[in-house]
Amino acid sequence: MIWNCRDKKIEYGKKILIMGIVNxxxxxxxxxxxxxxAENAVKKALLLEKQGADIIDFGAQSTRPGSTLIDEEEEWSxxxxxxxxxxxxxxxxxxxxxxxxxxxxxxxxxxxxxxxxVSGVISRQMAQIVKNTGCGWIIMHNGAGSIEDVKQFxxxxxxxxxxxxxDKSQLCFDMGIGFGKDFDENMALLSNVEKYKLSGYPLLLGxxxxxxIGQGSEQENPKERVYGNIAADTAAIFGGADxxxxxxxxxxxxxxxxxEKLKEYRING
Numbered sequence: 199m200i201w202n203c204r205d206k207k208i209e210y211g212k213k214i215l216i217m218g219i220v221n222x223x224x225x226x227x228x229x230x231x232x233x234x235x236a237e238n239a240v241k242k243a244l245l246l247e248k249q250g251a252d253i254i255d256f257g258a259q260s261t262r263p264g265s266t267l268i269d270e271e272e273e274w275s276x277x278x279x280x281x282x283x284x285x286x287x288x289x290x291x292x293x294x295x296x297x298x299x300x301x302x303x304x305x306x307x308x309x310x311x312x313x314x315x316v317s318g319v320i321s322r323q324m325a326q327i328v329k330n331t332g333c334g335w336i337i338m339h340n341g342a343g344s345i346e347d348v349k350q351f352x353x354x355x356x357x358x359x360x361x362x363x364x365d366k367s368q369l370c371f372d373m374g375i376g377f378g379k380d381f382d383e384n385m386a387l388l389s390n391v392e393k394y395k396l397s398g399y400p401l402l403l404g405x406x407x408x409x410x411i412g413q414g415s416e417q418e419n420p421k422e423r424v425y426g427n428i429a430a431d432t433a434a435i436f437g438g439a440d441x442x443x444x445x446x447x448x449x450x451x452x453x454x455x456x457x458e459k460l461k462e463y464r465i466n467g
Contacts, residue, residue: 201400202367203311203334206291208253210400210440214458216451217293217443218243218251219406222258222276236279240287243280247290249447254288255314256280257295270298277301281308293336299323306331312370316340316377320355325362335364336402338372341379345386348373349394356396370400370441376408384410388430391437403434404443406450428453436461 201208208215222239243254258276259268273296284292285308294305297317302324305313313333315324318340328335337359339351352371359369373387373394387394388405395401405411406427407420415426424446431442431450435457444450 199398199400200367201334201370202332202365203291204306204332206311206334208291208334208400214435214439214454215252215400215441216250216447216454217253217255217402217441218246218249218447219443219445220246220254220256220280221260222256222280223260236283239280240283243284243288246447247288250451251290251447253291253293253312253441255293255295255312255443257314259296270300273298274301274304277305278308281305281310285309291334293334297321297324299327303327306333312336314338314372316372316374318351318374318377320358320362322362325359325364328368329362329364332365332368334368334370335359336370336372338377339374340377341374342383343374343379344383345390345393348387349396352394352396352399356399366398370402371396372402372404375403375405376410381410381413385414389433389437391434391439393437395438400440401438402441402443403431403439405430405434406444406446424449428457432457432460436464 199211201210220239220242246254258273291311293312293314294310295314296302297315302313311333314336316338318338337355339348375384407423411423411426415423417423417426427450431454442454
């Protein structure tokens with residue numbers, strides 16, 4: 199199966215894909231702003247690729263609980279030097295985490311292949327950009343929600359994108375772990391992926407270092423949640439998750455590779 203992201207044809211379904219995270223923010227809950235400087239962000243991206251990331255996701259808007267929303271001009275001022283500096287240096291597809299159409303359009307002009315949109319809505323302006331450029335579009339469920347709520351959101355979003363003329367091969371869905379959901383909702387979604395995943399669309403999981411992992415693993419330090427993350431990744435992979443978005447590619451890929459092989463044996467014997 200192919201996820202079309204401009205000129206990048208991303209094959210999914212045969213192996214689990216790893217999306218490495220680069221936070222270009224001064225107040226990230228996960229890394230404390232260590233990649234806020236453009237030079238550091240570029241080095242981090244190249245390192246994640248070397249460690250095995252299949253996609254690199256740059257984000258300049260902190261979405262941690264209690265964070266202050268920055269406007270599109272500030273977000274772009276953080277992203278522009280990074281995207282300009284990294285262009286032509288990364289071999290893997292580049293994703294930009296933004297819900298601002300203006301930022302998305304400019305990022306695509308700087309070589310991005312994917313828009314990772316956490317807004318939880320199908321913006322007509324964003325949809326037009328996706329349609330015009332042929333980029334990949336990650337559509338995330340944002341807010342409280344049950345398994346059925348998330349499934350219906352995916353169905354409605356796919357139908358709306360079809361009405362807007364966007365090819366289904368450009369779409370990827372994300373259940374939105376940690377975005378407005380309580381612990382029970384997050385855990386239900388992690389352990390029941392097969393109940394809401396839509397056939398014919400890649401599914402992305404983003405739990406890396408999040409509060410639900412801290413609660414479930416009883417680990418307060420976000421950087422020390424690698425083992426809890428691997429457990430969550432494994433459950434989601436068994437349910438059908440295709441892409442895992444994470445910070446610690448070097449260590450967590452071991453768990454992902456093992457979960458992938460275990461799933462093959464469970465299916466094939």
